[in-house]
Amino acid sequence: MQWSKALAFTAGLMTLTSVAQAKQVICVFDLVGKSGDVFALMKDYQLAAKSWGADIELKVGQNEAVIAEDFKAGKCDGISVTGMRGRQFNSFTGSLDAIGAIPDLKLAVKVMQGLASPTFAKHMVNGKYEVVGVIPVGDAYLMVNDRSINTVAKAAGKKVAVLDYDQAQKIMVQQIGAQAISSDVTNFGAKFNNGQVDIIGAPAVVFRPLELHKGLGDKGAIINYPILQVTGNIIIHPEKFPEGYGQKSRDWVKNQLPRAFGILGKMKSDIPQKYWMNVPVGDQAGYQKMMRESRVDLTKRGVYDKRMMKLLWQFRCKENSKNFECSLQDENYK
Numbered sequence: 001m002q003w004s005k006a007l008a009f010t011a012g013l014m015t016l017t018s019v020a021q022a023k024q025v026i027c028v029f030d031l032v033g034k035s036g037d038v039f040a041l042m043k044d045y046q047l048a049a050k051s052w053g054a055d056i057e058l059k060v061g062q063n064e065a066v067i068a069e070d071f072k073a074g075k076c077d078g079i080s081v082t083g084m085r086g087r088q089f090n091s092f093t094g095s096l097d098a099i100g101a102i103p104d105l106k107l108a109v110k111v112m113q114g115l116a117s118p119t120f121a122k123h124m125v126n127g128k129y130e131v132v133g134v135i136p137v138g139d140a141y142l143m144v145n146d147r148s149i150n151t152v153a154k155a156a157g158k159k160v161a162v163l164d165y166d167q168a169q170k171i172m173v174q175q176i177g178a179q180a181i182s183s184d185v186t187n188f189g190a191k192f193n194n195g196q197v198d199i200i201g202a203p204a205v206v207f208r209p210l211e212l213h214k215g216l217g218d219k220g221a222i223i224n225y226p227i228l229q230v231t232g233n234i235i236i237h238p239e240k241f242p243e244g245y246g247q248k249s250r251d252w253v254k255n256q257l258p259r260a261f262g263i264l265g266k267m268k269s270d271i272p273q274k275y276w277m278n279v280p281v282g283d284q285a286g287y288q289k290m291m292r293e294s295r296v297d298l299t300k301r302g303v304y305d306k307r308m309m310k311l312l313w314q315f316r317c318k319e320n321s322k323n324f325e326c327s328l329q330d331e332n333y334k
Helices: 002-021 037-052 064-072 105-115 118-124 167-175 188-193 245-269 281-300 306-319
Strands: 024-029 056-061 078-082 129-144 159-163 179-183 199-203 221-236
Touching: 024 037, 024 064, 024 221, 037 056, 037 245, 056 064, 064 078, 105 118, 105 129, 105 221, 105 245, 105 306, 118 129, 118 245, 129 245, 159 167, 159 188, 167 179, 167 281, 179 188, 188 199, 199 221, 221 245, 221 281, 281 306
Parallel strands: 024 056, 024 078, 159 179, 159 199
Antiparallel strands: 078 221, 129 199, 129 221
16 A cells, blocks of 8 residues: 555656656747747747746747647647737737727837736636737838828728738728738738739838838838737747746736837838838828727627727827827727
8 A cells, every 4th residue: 555655656756747847849930930030039038937947949930820720739838929810819918909909119018018917817818828928019000012092092992911810901901992812921021022912011020021122112102100019929828837937927028028119119210211101190080080990890890809998998098088089988898
C-alpha cells in the first residue's frame, strides 16, 4: 500500500514537472516574417514571460488564417494576430476595431491601458481562450488610386478590398454602393498595387513593407482621416500557462504602450507628405455620423460587442463631452 502511494506521489510529481518544463508555443502572425516589427516585439515578450514562469517558443507565419486554425486545433498554445482575426475568440476585445469607435491613436492607447486593469480580467476570458495583451497597430486610413475619389459618393461603383473574414467591411462597402473585392491580409496590398482594386483601408505600419506607393502612383492619395483602429491580440489557451499568467502579461503589454505610440507616430510621419489628403473640417461631422450609423447597425446585427461599444462611447464622451453623439443614447447599451 505504501509503495503504491509512493509511486502515485512520484508519478504526480513527474507530471507536474513535465507540465512546468513544457515549452509553450506561441504562433506569431507577421506579414514580413522574422524580420518584421511584430516578431521583434514578441521576442521581447518571450524574454519577459520567463519571469512569469513560462518558457515560450515562437513560431512565425505569414498566413494569419492558418495560424488561427492551428490555434483552434491545439497546435499553438497561444497566438499573436490582428484584432479582426481575434474577434472569433473574444468578441469584446475583437470589437476595438469597430468603424469610427476610437477616433485616434492617443485615445486607443488610453483605452488599452484601461483594459489591462484587473477590473476587466473577466472580459478577457471566453471559454477556453484568454486575451493576454492588446496592442495598437495604428489608425487605418483609406488609400485611393485616384485623389478625385474624395467623397463617399465618389466611391460608389469603385472596387474596394475587404477582408473576407470580416463581415463588417463587406456590409459597409455595400452600403456606400461600392464593389467589395474579397481579399486577405496577405494579398490586399498586391491587389491595390496592380490595379485590381481602387481603394483599400490600411494602417501606416504596412505602407513600406507592402510598397503601397506603387498603388498610389502619381494620382493616388491617403485620406488623412482615421476610419478605425487596427489592433493586435495575444491570445492563449490558459490551461497551458502558469496560474496568474494572463494578468502579468496584460500588465507588461500595458507598459509597452507608450513606446508603441511613439513608434507608430514615427511610421506615419515617415510617409511622404505628398500622399496625404486632408478631409475638410466641414465634412468631418458627416463622416462621423455615417460611421456611427454603420457601427450601430453592425452592433444590432451582432458583429460588434455591445459591452465594448458602450465602453468606447463612454471613453469618447469623456474626451469630448460636447460631441453630438454624447446626447444620444443608442450606444449606451443596457
